[in-house]
Amino acid sequence: MLPAVILASLLVALATALPLSRNPHWLIRGLDFPRFQLAVLAALVLLAQWLLLDYSHAWAWGLSAAVLVCLCWQLSWILPYTRLWRKEVRAASSADADRCLSILTANVLTPNRQAHKLVALVEQHQPDILVTLESDQWWEDQLACLELTMPHTIKCPLDNLYGMHVYSRLPLDETYIDFLVEDDVPSMHTRVRLRSGDWVRAHFLHPAPPSPTENPESAERDAELVVVARSIADSDQPLIVTGDLNDVAWSRTTRLFRKISGLLDPRVGRGMFNTFHARYPLLRWPLDHLFHSQHFTVANIRRMPAIGSDHFPLYSRLVFSPLKGRAQNGLESDATDQALADALKDGQAVSRADVPTPGE
Template identity: 20%
Template sequence: MDLLLRLLSLFFRGTALMLGVVGTGFALVCLGGVFSDRLDAFSHLSPLWLAMATGAVVTGWIFARGDERKAIVGLGSLGLLACAILMGPELMAAAGSKRLAARPGDLKIIQFNVWHENETPELALRWLLDQDADVVVIVEGGGMAASVTQGLKAYYPFHVTCDGKRYCGTMIFSRKRMLARNGFYPEGHELAGAWATLADPKGAFTVAGIHYVWPIPAGPQQQQGKRLLAAMDRFDRSTTILTGDFNSTPWSFTLKRQDKALGLERRTRALPSWPSGRFSRLANAPAPFLPIDHVYAGKAWKTVSVTRGPALGSDHRPIVVHLRRD
């Protein structure tokens, strides 16, 4: 029995050390994202590094003794500090968010990567129609999700795709009249995105939808960000709304730079939207843990509420945002 207890103690102490080395090591690497896009790619997994550093502190405190405990707990604490630098501002902003009472006339927008391999497109379409949103921005609207976009076209009188009026995976649907619209591809921006200027009693405003590539390998996503800034430059920042699957988390330096450069306020705060459901052929996701779908809006808009929708056969959850312009 004594030998068994020793082996168990050794196992847990070794596990604590491993968690501390890996979690803290990667958390520190992420801080290099200030100057390196390649290092910044690791920052998207900061929740994992945070969990590992926490595990090192807890397990090391329970099972280690003396100098060994100090070393393991200290190592894990360093990882927690690095994660606090990365994630702290976003988590504090989320904690400080206040929900307003809904009013008639509030603008309801849904951002949803419906996924081209959607397993339950009928369920997704029914939910979207039941929401009766003013504007729906769809990403990956082809493949097995084609019936969803066809249903939305029948329901909403106005729509535009990232290739203008032709099929393209990023689409905007609106019940408000589109005064002007186009895709970013026909305009030469090389972006899977679209925009539409919508009529409104309080003045026209522009909604844009975008789909970024994955952050790995580093470089292409950052180039997309630069092209998006150029494409959005013509619109009135105070009233513009931008939504999309940015494939980028708010604790990455890439998204932090974009937040600053856009001149819009990101209204989604630490709201995980991926992964959901069967996000690969081999695995099911227990719950989303990465916030990669975002909604931005200009200063003319107040945030009424921001919520996450249910699992609808996609590897993403939909984002539902209510905005108000007084």
């Protein structure tokens, strides 16, 4: 047992230390994802150490101290996504329907053939906007029934796991489908008119992940997030960014996106809302996101029931409250963050000028 405890201790330390590097390789960046699982593992290893190690030896104290540091480090990343943290976005004090914007974001998984489950969710919860990811022509055909009540659409069916569709009850304007970093990975950009008459700029994203079957490095994903963040940073428009970012809420890249863009995360202080993996309860993390400008407060955010995909849908209901939202503050960038953002975008030869900016 003792060798196993020592080996587990070293593995916890290695898994914690590797993401400190800015190496973009998928194996290293992938260790950003299971921070909660690594925190649980570190706690179990500490318990095993307390039961099995001989603390008359200095090395035993050193080994326990190293694992304790790892546990604290992992917790520092995930605690903001628990109810122990102060909420970043204020709760809506009213739910005036004319000022509400509800969005259902769903990575449907292209080979999934249970479209009726998503249609049923839409009919039950009546979101203003449905965003589907990984939707191909088959999915477009199955969701055509939604256009009776959600007639405003953006469609980009693809067979490469990066198709996207938007269905909206609210009018859309200045709609763009763009391929910012990779020729086969689209993003969508538009303006949404609320029932109150106010316009909201929206960006729908699904960058490719770093993985052995996709991109061996995170450079493409990181560059897309950075240039969209840069395009948003100086805008005073009400703004929404949602989609499957193929990155966890607490990663360095997603935090950089929030710092550069100035957008808020309604999950901070409310929960993780783990949307992936739907089939493996012990291996779940938040891959599907919604960020917004300080113009909004949050009425509701929750993970929806499974639809046969490897992702759960995410439902968010925001209220346009620009006066109340003025007191809300997110993360702030510094010179180091800006330099890192420059390096990420320059590596992919893409700039903020490539990002459509509806309404500006």
